[in-house]
Amino acid sequence: MRRRLIQSTLAVVLVVIAVFGVSLVLVETRTITESARERVESEAVRLASIVDSRLLVEEKVTAEVLRGQVTEDRYVVVRLPGRAPIEIGDKPEGDVISASAPGEEGETVTVQEPRSSVTREVGRTLLIIGLVALLAVIAAVLLAVRQANRLASPLTDLAETAERLGSGDPRPRHRRYGVPELDRVADVLDSSAERIGRMLTAERRLAADASHQLRTPLTALSMRLEEITLTDDPETVKEEATIALAQVERLTDVVQRLLTNSRDPQTGSAVTFDLDEVIQQQLAEWRPAYRSAGRAIVTSGKRHLRAVGTPGAVAQVLAALIENSLMHGGGTVALRTRVTGNQVVIEVTDEGPGVPTDLGARIFERAISGHNSTGIGLAVARDLAEADGGRLEMLQAKPAVFGLFLSRTPPQKSRDDNRQTVR
Template identity: 80%
Template structure:
């Protein structure tokens, strides 16, 4: 493209120079020739006037007198009746001169000639000047064409590199502009595309991280139930554990469905009125084997018979994240306590461990923030799940740690929330 721009610009300049240059040469040649002819005519007229005045005054007309009146580069011939012709200067060759003849009242005749080579030299100097100007114009055009080509091709190359970088998975916008409206428009579109791609990649990575973290808990619980089935021969125990395993499979399916739904539209919710006791009891039963294996216990207390508004699967995942967090980072007995405050129900999860470091504080809910070199995703996902249903998850106390899940216990509209069929 760079070569095409230079060639097209140079072609336009050459055409303009050719058209105007040839016209200028023709005009200047004719002007110089006409000017030389007019100069010779004027000199012949002046010379005949001098001859007439001398004849009237009876003065002598000599070659020396005429030489003073004639340009040294020209030839003059004066013919007076009854006298010999008087010549001044060197006569040009026939056919190679510009001639002018004047005749006086007494029959005298004056002829002035100038060599055409003088005109040719003048035309040559003019052509040389025109050629120099044309050459300067061509050089200037080439330089301007190169500069303009660089100004256009360099941004295009840069934009191509940006597009290639986007295709290779580097979605960082460059925010670089070039001072050309069309190119800046392309740069704006590429930057917008880069930002959209970055958001999409971030969402995909977040979905993958959330999926790996949220699926881990149900899969662990399911694995424990299957292990219980594998080591027992009691049919009743096998049946009980199989039912619990089926419940875990349903939870796993709910987690996957919720992940996919949130990936399409994070604002999508399926809040209903549910029995909070069932969710708390379910979580304690699921986590009791893991705590028993660690030599610890998980218990519940507080007010019973509470109903909350939210998504049962999401609330179960939030409580599972808190219980797992206490298992991994806490110590002693883990207690779940339910209570009522205003128009909200609260589920508090606490343990007897060292608690949350003072330097973490509220940052404990930020992604990648962890007190014990873990992923730092669990509490962040739990808070997102709580907020998606209109609730909130807070750290009420750092030492000993007290996490609280706040859920609404008021149904705004019968059309908005539907009590699940049991």
């Protein structure tokens, strides 16, 4: 591309120089020739007037008298009536420029100038024009090289950016080049890089969240299936199968919730539900794991509370808190319910050492963990809570107390929509 730009620019400059240079040479040659002819004619008229003035006062006209009046390199012939011609200077050979002027006393003055003087002047003019053309060509080449680098380097850089995007490196480069069209391409590539980066981040986040959120339900489901394989009692098999089916439904809800949350974290399907039902379901699901660890999980507080949210999402948040207490806490885990203002609060606490001081408020950040775990459980739980219009907070560090805040009344928009539906 650089070579093409340089060649095209140089070709344009050469064409312009050829067109205007030839025209300028023709015009200058004609101008110099006409100027030389005018000078010779003026010289002839001037010498004729000098001869007239001397003849009028009856002074002698000789070559010695007129030699001082003749310009160097010119040949002059003065023809007087009844006298021999008077010659001044050397007669030029070859082509000459000649002019004659008659006098009032009957004399004729002829002035000749060799055309070689015109040729020398034309040659000097051509040399000057050639030097100017050469300088113009050099300037054009330098300008073409500069413009070629200015255009080709950004294009090479943009090609490298596109190649980086194709190789899986979505970092935007934020480089601009001062050319509107190229800057527009750079804007589009940077925007594409940011979108690709967000998509890759969302995919990695979905994979991490899925592996974390599905691990516990699958473990609980496998425990139920093991119970079925180890018993011959039909009633026990039926009971365990019923619980396993319920866990499969919750597992399906977890998957659906993860997919929905990955597309739009703010998308929620909040409804008014019975909070006791979700808490009892979590207690039944986690009691086997706590019994295996020699610990207990209990519930207390106000009963028959109703909250606004997605039951599946609330169950996942509570599951994350209960699992966090099982892995990092100690003693009995308690789920307490209370009411504060227009909100229902579910507190999950245990008797363990609490949250380390160095973690503090960072406990909800991804990849933050104090015991070599994945560090995404609480982050996912907070995202799920916020998607339903609630919030998850750490109320106390030692011992650890986490609070899930849910609204007791539907949002105003939902009630207005319900009114319009009834109408």
